[in-house]
Amino acid sequence: xxxxxxxxxxxxxxxxxxxxxxxxxxxxxxxxxxxxxxxxxxxxxxxxxxxxxxxxxxxxxxxxxxxxxxxxxxxxxxxxxxxxxxxxxxxxxxxxxxxxxxxxxxxxxxxxxxxxxxxxxxxxxxxxxxxxxxxxxxxxxx
Amino acid sequence: xxxxxxxxxxxxxxxxxxxxxxxxxxxxxxxxxxxxxxxxxxxxxxxxxxxxxxxxxxxxxxxxxxxxxxxxxxxxxxxxxxxxxxxxxxxxxxxxxxxxxxxxxxxxxxxxxxxxxxxxxxxxxxxxxxxxxxxxxxxxxxxxxxxxxxxxxxxxxxxxxxxxxxxxxxxxxxxxxxxxxxxxxxxxxxxxxxxxxxxxxxxxxxxxxxxxxxxxxxxxxxxxxxxxxxxxxxxxxxxxxxxxxxxxxxxxxxxxxxxxxxxxxxxxxxxxxxxxxxxxxxxxxxxxxxxxxxxxxxxxxxxxxxxxxxxxxxxxxxxxxxxxxxxxxxxxxxxxxxxxxxxxxxxxxxxxxxxxxxxxxxxxxxxxxxxxxxxxxxxxxxxxxxxxx
Numbered sequence: 001x002x003x004x005x006x007x008x009x010x011x012x013x014x015x016x017x018x019x020x021x022x023x024x025x026x027x028x029x030x031x032x033x034x035x036x037x038x039x040x041x042x043x044x045x046x047x048x049x050x051x052x053x054x055x056x057x058x059x060x061x062x063x064x065x066x067x068x069x070x071x072x073x074x075x076x077x078x079x080x081x082x083x084x085x086x087x088x089x090x091x092x093x094x095x096x097x098x099x100x101x102x103x104x105x106x107x108x109x110x111x112x113x114x115x116x117x118x119x120x121x122x123x124x125x126x127x128x129x130x131x132x133x134x135x136x137x138x139x140x141x142x
Numbered sequence: 143x144x145x146x147x148x149x150x151x152x153x154x155x156x157x158x159x160x161x162x163x164x165x166x167x168x169x170x171x172x173x174x175x176x177x178x179x180x181x182x183x184x185x186x187x188x189x190x191x192x193x194x195x196x197x198x199x200x201x202x203x204x205x206x207x208x209x210x211x212x213x214x215x216x217x218x219x220x221x222x223x224x225x226x227x228x229x230x231x232x233x234x235x236x237x238x239x240x241x242x243x244x245x246x247x248x249x250x251x252x253x254x255x256x257x258x259x260x261x262x263x264x265x266x267x268x269x270x271x272x273x274x275x276x277x278x279x280x281x282x283x284x285x286x287x288x289x290x291x292x293x294x295x296x297x298x299x300x301x302x303x304x305x306x307x308x309x310x311x312x313x314x315x316x317x318x319x320x321x322x323x324x325x326x327x328x329x330x331x332x333x334x335x336x337x338x339x340x341x342x343x344x345x346x347x348x349x350x351x352x353x354x355x356x357x358x359x360x361x362x363x364x365x366x367x368x369x370x371x372x373x374x375x376x377x378x379x380x381x382x383x384x385x386x387x388x389x390x391x392x393x394x395x396x397x398x399x400x401x402x403x404x405x406x407x408x409x410x411x412x413x414x415x416x417x418x419x420x421x422x423x424x425x426x427x428x429x430x431x432x433x434x435x436x437x438x439x440x441x442x443x444x445x446x447x448x449x450x451x452x453x454x455x456x457x458x459x460x461x462x463x464x465x466x467x468x469x470x471x472x473x474x475x476x477x478x479x480x481x482x483x484x485x486x487x488x489x490x491x492x493x494x495x496x497x498x499x500x501x502x503x504x505x506x507x508x509x510x511x512x513x514x515x516x517x518x519x520x521x522x523x524x525x526x527x528x529x530x531x
Contacts, residue, residue, distance in 0.1 A: 014514065017469040017483040021506050021518050024484045028504035 052105035058137060059112040060088050084111060113141050153196035153218075153335060155292050158183065160202025162281040169282040171289045172296075180205050192218055196335045199223070199252075199288050201281040208240050214510065217341035219326075220245065221288055224253040226279035230261045242266050246347075247378045248326055248340035250274050252284055267381050269406035271325035295324045307478050309440050310395050310417065317396030321376055325402050329375040341510040346434060346465060347382070349507055349519055354382060356503070356521070357430040357461040363387055370421075370428040372452060373436030377403030380410045391428075393421060419447045423455045426529060431456045432463035435517075438470065438479050442490065445482075449494035458526035461502065469516035484518055491522070498525040 063084050066075055075081045087093060088108065116137055119128055128134040155175040159166035163179030171177065178191060183206065192198070192215040199221045200206045211218075222241060224233060234242070242262065245251070252274035253259050259273050276287040302315040320328035330339035358367055367388045371379055374392025376399055383390050391411045394400050403412040413422050431452045437445050452462050468484040470477075482490075491499065499522035507517030 013481070014469055017481070018514050018516070021468045021484045021515060024488075025504045025506045025518070028501065 049102075049105070052102075052109055055112050055141065056088075056105050056108035058140075059084075059108050059115070062112070062115065062137070063088050084115065087111070109141075112137075116142055153194045153337065155197045155199060155289070156191050156195040156218075157199045157201060157285055157289075158206055159281060159285065160205040162202055165280070165282045166201060166285045169286045169289070171285060172293045175289070175292075183207055183210070185210055189215065196337055197221060197292060199285070199292075201285055203237060203241065208244075214341070217337050217344065217510065219336045219340050220249040221274055222249070222251050223276075223281065223284045223288070224251060224255075224258065226254070230258050233258070233262065234265070245272070246340065246343065247272070247381060248336065248343055252276050252288060254279050267385075269325075269377065269381060270408075271376060271402060271406045295327055298324055298327050309444060309478075312478060313394075313396045313439070314398070317375075317394075317398030317400075317402070319398070321396070321398040321402035325376045325406070328399060328402065329378060338511055343378070345507055345509050346517075349505060350379070350432075350434070350463075350465060351382060353463055353503060353519060353521055354430070357463065361429075367430070368428045368457075370423070370431045370452075370455060372421075372431065372433040372448060373439075374403055374412060375399050377406050377410065377412060379432075379434060380407045385409050391423070395419070419444060419451065421451045421455050425454050426457045426460075427455050429457055429460045430463065431460070432465075434465045435467065437464060437487070438467045438482055441480050445480075445487075445490055446494050449491055453495040453499070453524060456524045458524050458528050461521055461523050462499065463519070463521045465507070465517060465519050467516050468518045469514060484520070488520070491520075495522075495524075499523065500525060 063081075066072065066081070067085055067089065076085070088111075119125060119134075120138060120142070129138075155172055156178060157166065157171060157175060158178045160178075160180045163177065167177060176191060176194065178187075180202070182188075182191070188207070188210055192211070195218045197220075198218050201223050202225075203222050204225060222237075222245070228236065243266070245266070245268070247269065250272045251259065251262065251268070254276050262268070263270070263273070274288060274291055276284050278284055278287060299319055302312050302319065317328060326336065326339070330342060361367065364387075367383075369383060369388055369390045371377075371390070371392040374380075374394050375396075377392055380390050380392065380403070389411075390407075391413070392400075392403055393413050393415045394403070395415045397414050400412045400414045403410075415421070433448070433452070437448065440448065456462055464487075466482075466487065467479060468482065468487060470479045470481040501520070502523050503519060503521035505519040506515045507519065508515045509517060
């Protein structure tokens with residue numbers, strides 16, 4: 001293959017087998033090096049990914065709940081809340097999440113932490129804390 | 143074997159005649175071969191000639207710059223013609239470290255003197271099949287005789303069987319046709335050039351030798367180490383083990399291959415495998431049981447039998463080692479490979495051993511000339527309590 005040629009897969013089966021072999025080797029090396037998942041390497045571990053996915057799902061639920069509450073129209077007066085709605089509830093959110101999944105999930109985790117901090121600090125913080133779900137979120141992310 | 147790389151160039155023999163170039167130029171050499179004199183091996187010229195070579199015949203080793211062969215040039219198989227004017231001690235003193243110690247299984251030595259050959263063969267652990275037996279001692283005679291050998295190898299049959307691949311018949315026919323007269327063509331690929339096979343062997347050896355050492359572990363050197371190679375062919379891996387410290391046995395379904403293996407390494411033990419593929423050894427007889435590019439040439443039922451037999455004859459705590467192709471293209475009529483992914487193989491291994499193994503090593507291999515990773519090494523150790531103490 002010359003330097004200017006791109007590798008063109010001609011046999012999907014062969015690619016699948018090669019992928020399986022390399023993935024199997026990586027799994028073995030990770031296990032031998034004692035990397036149960038924490039990101040010592042360049043790629044995040046499965047545990048970390050699961051944690052991020054959970055944060056994203058908590059954030060989506062929280063924003064959706066706030067958006068559909070009687071306070072929704074008032075919250076929408078704030079630019080920050082509108083951004084959260086666009087980012088996590090709009091149809092484009094799905095597309096953005098699949099493009100660069102890891103960056104999207106990390107951003108969701110950061111947004112969730114900021115949102116919880118802001119909600120807890122405000123005058124309504126005590127009211128929110130009366131609800132068990134809010135206390136759980138605070139324990140989990142703050 | 144399997145999906146052949148598309149970018150393997152098959153070259154031609156290059157004869158280095160050095161100071162004897164004028165004498166050798168009158169000899170009848172194979173059509174298309176190249177003849178080099180001592181002024182033709184300046185670095186750039188030698189590099190260019192090596193790119194076109196599929197075998198390098200060194201008729202004048204005293205003037206050849208062996209140290210100039212680097213990188214992929216070392217994948218060109220050598221045939222070194224020993225100077226008849228030197229005795230064994232002088233040959234060892236002059237060529238021992240720079241040449242003989244680097245000759246591998248795919249390199250050969252040409253000499254008319256059987257006593258010289260035997261002494262060198264024993265000292266450097268060469269196989270009998272690495273000798274090119276010539277009668278003439280003059281370079282032009284040696285060149286002509288070697289030329290005839292190379293021509294015969296180039297015309298060797300490449301296809302066996304009636305067109306459809308059946309492992310036992312195919313390898314029996316191939317062993318009968320090639321193992322005796324041209325052992326190096328009997329193993330590895332018959333379709334691709336000899337450089338390809340030597341390069342493949344180099345990659346396999348580099349990956350396997352640490353695994354052989356790991357299997358031996360910290361065991362004291364005076365404790366015997368028992369090794370079984372399954373699908374041993376002409377016994378090429380026997381040379382990797384010191385006969386003084388190991389008991390090496392090999393089994394193969396081809397009688398022709400076994401005969402060649404016995405001729406290559408008379409001090410080792412080689413047995414023919416019958417159609418039931420049962421090994422002629424007792425349970426728990428070996429510390430290391432291994433196969434190199436064997437499983438993928440067999441259908442699943444045969445693989446299952448071989449795996450159970452390998453597990454049976456391994457000692458508890460002993461090692462099973464496999465170097466196989468786990469990536470292959472689609473089936474073709476010329477293919478001798480049953481495609482098997484690594485996960486399919488591991489599943490089969492767990493099934494055949496009832497899961498009584500521990501994974502010790504996994505390594506993928508990419509051969510020179512290949513655009514993809516296709517080989518893999520899997521080492522497991524056998525769990526269990528010994529039946530006899």
